[in-house]
Amino acid sequence: xxxxxxxxxxxxxxxxxxxxxxxxxxxxxxxxxxxxxxxxxxxxxxxxxxxxxxxxxxxxxxxxxxxxxxxxxxxxxxxxxxxxxxxxxxxxxxxxxxxxxxxxxxxxxxxxxxxxxxxxxxxxxxxxxxxxxxxxxxxxxxxxxxxxxxxxxxxxxxxxxxxxxxxxxxxxxxxxxxxxxxxxxxxxxxxxxxxxxxxxxxxxxxxxxxxxxxxxxxxxxxxxxxxxxxxxxxxxxxxxxxxxxxxxxxxxxxxxxxxxxxxxxxxxxxxxxxxxxxxxxxxxxxxxxxxxxxxxxxxxxxxxxxxxxxxxxxxxxxxxxxxxxxxxxxxxxxxxxxxxxxxxxxxxxxxxxxxxxxxxxxxxxxxxxxxxxxxxxxxxxxxxxxxxxxxxxxxxxxxxxxxxxxxxxxxxxxxxxxxxxxxxxxxxxxxxxxxxxxxxxxxxxxxxxxxxxxxxxxxxxxxxxxxxxxxxxxxxxxxxxxxxxxxxxxxxxxxxxxxxxxxxxxxxxx
Ligand code: NAD
Numbered sequence: 001x002x003x004x005x006x007x008x009x010x011x012x013x014x015x016x017x018x019x020x021x022x023x024x025x026x027x028x029x030x031x032x033x034x035x036x037x038x039x040x041x042x043x044x045x046x047x048x049x050x051x052x053x054x055x056x057x058x059x060x061x062x063x064x065x066x067x068x069x070x071x072x073x074x075x076x077x078x079x080x081x082x083x084x085x086x087x088x089x090x091x092x093x094x095x096x097x098x099x100x101x102x103x104x105x106x107x108x109x110x111x112x113x114x115x116x117x118x119x120x121x122x123x124x125x126x127x128x129x130x131x132x133x134x135x136x137x138x139x140x141x142x143x144x145x146x147x148x149x150x151x152x153x154x155x156x157x158x159x160x161x162x163x164x165x166x167x168x169x170x171x172x173x174x175x176x177x178x179x180x181x182x183x184x185x186x187x188x189x190x191x192x193x194x195x196x197x198x199x200x201x202x203x204x205x206x207x208x209x210x211x212x213x214x215x216x217x218x219x220x221x222x223x224x225x226x227x228x229x230x231x232x233x234x235x236x237x238x239x240x241x242x243x244x245x246x247x248x249x250x251x252x253x254x255x256x257x258x259x260x261x262x263x264x265x266x267x268x269x270x271x272x273x274x275x276x277x278x279x280x281x282x283x284x285x286x287x288x289x290x291x292x293x294x295x296x297x298x299x300x301x302x303x304x305x306x307x308x309x310x311x312x313x314x315x316x317x318x319x320x321x322x323x324x325x326x327x328x329x330x331x332x333x334x335x336x337x338x339x340x341x342x343x344x345x346x347x348x349x350x351x352x353x354x355x356x357x358x359x360x361x362x363x364x365x366x367x368x369x370x371x372x373x374x375x376x377x378x379x380x381x382x383x384x385x386x387x388x389x390x391x392x393x394x395x396x397x398x399x400x401x402x403x404x405x406x407x408x409x410x411x412x413x414x415x416x417x418x419x420x421x422x423x424x425x426x427x428x429x430x431x432x433x434x435x436x437x438x439x440x441x442x443x444x445x446x447x448x449x450x451x452x453x454x455x456x457x458x459x460x461x462x463x464x465x466x467x468x469x470x471x472x473x474x475x476x477x478x479x480x481x482x483x484x485x486x487x488x489x490x491x492x493x494x495x496x497x498x499x500x501x502x503x504x505x506x507x508x509x510x
């Protein structure tokens with residue numbers, strides 16, 4: 001039994017503004033990973049209808065790009081307010097649909113609120129530089145202009161926040177958005193999108209015609225719908241979050257038409273624990289980042305690289321902590337580990353465990369299915385820790401489950417080499433109170449990841465920093481810092497206010 005009976009869930013969806021009968025169809029079967037209950041059957045948008053959707057966005061761009069950025073900021077402010085109001089409901093939809101514990105479902109919506117506030121501030125700061133000219137009576141400046149329609153393709157595991165990260169920035173930067181949520185989590189995406197629609201309605205009431213039809217659209221469906229966005233020359237930027245497999249297809253297709261892209265792909269994140277670490281702090285961080293969201297975060301801790309002298313002491317503490325993990329219904333207070341998204345994820349984890357054993361690994365704890373009697377259609381696992389003799393093939397692969405490999409190292413250079421010697425480059429961290437070790441890990445000779453943390457795990461980033469990673473993670477950034485620049489086009493303007501026409505580099509012509 002879950003905390004809420006299904007009819008109450010229907011009420012939650014209604015409060016989120018989701019009209020299930022109007023969306024019903026046979027294309028997308030949404031089920032809760034908690035117990036396998038069917039939550040909805042939805043109609044997908046036919047891929048053949050996508051040119052019309054894209055056309056509406058292109059039309060909306062014509063006027064939205066001319067709306068002053070601080071006025072555009074008002075829209076995301078209103079969106080943030082709507083999300084705040086609906087936080088408990090959207091958080092519940094996220095928990096129900098992807099199996100996150102209540103705290104994480106709420107945290108995801110809070111991230112969406114946070115990025116709206118960040119984008120509101122940005123709406124008055126989209127400025128370029130003024131640059132000195134080598135020529136008398138000249139000035140050079142940069143401007144950032146809106147880019148065009150932005151397609152947002154999201155993964156199942158952050159079905160609300162990743163849409164908001166992208167849409168809040170895109171809208172403030174003057175771009176319409178088309179959202180293609182994961183087919184595994186369309187309800188969370190819809191709930192977040194509905195809050196944006198309510199904000200648009202309020203904005204229109206306040207400003208009249210300034211929020212054009214086609215400013216924000218949602219297209220439910222699978223990869224065919226996504227591909228229509230990927231291939232359209234009218235889509236100025238494709239922001240795609242998901243597996244490296246997906247990125248390997250999307251990246252070259254967008255490049256083939258010289259489009260812009262933001263790829264946020266798989267991670268294989270490590271923590272280095274040195275003899276100078278606070279082990280108790282490290283254990284707390286390992287538990288949150290390795291088992292939180294049932295190991296289904298792109299930033300989940302997957303590799304623990306620990307100095308051989310402290311390995312056993314750390315493992316003793318860690319195994320004790322793992323023994324007390326509360327696995328179960330994510331809607332129940334006190335649960336720390338919910339289910340995997342589906343049976344395929346369970347099989348992928350079992351397959352990786354089998355390969356790890358073949359490659360010399362020893363399972364120290366976990367890995368087995370649990371709660372099968374209570375939830376025959378829910379795939380709950382005991383988080384696994386596997387001691388590995390080295391960084392074998394399976395360790396270099398992202399398995400989207402709570403599966404933590406342990407590797408021993410002898411000196412810091414070796415630990416950093418292990419951290420970097422994987423195809424992915426998203427997040428990393430070091431636990432150490434030794435300044436030399438810490439600064440080396442953060443230096444040019446240190447971690448090669450997009451994110452490198454100190455005395456904090458690799459997951460759970462704040463929106464203020466730029467988020468993303470190198471290598472097979474995609475190489476792009478979104479969310480905070482200056483990631484907004486990817487949603488705009490930069491123009492460099494040279495202005496001559498003299499009566500002469502001197503050429504640069506001292507060239508005399510004629
Ligand atoms: P997925 O790749 O199966 O699907 C992600 C999205 O891509 C879905 O909307 C899907 O419909 C779409 N898609 C699939 N094939 C496509 C194609 N050929 N063309 C266009 N679109 C296509 O990923 P998932 O299982 O939903 O999510 C888990 C993966 O996402 C993990 O690898 C995880 O690390 C990654 N992820 C990365 C980040 C990040 O910011 N780096 C964040 C969340 C998840």
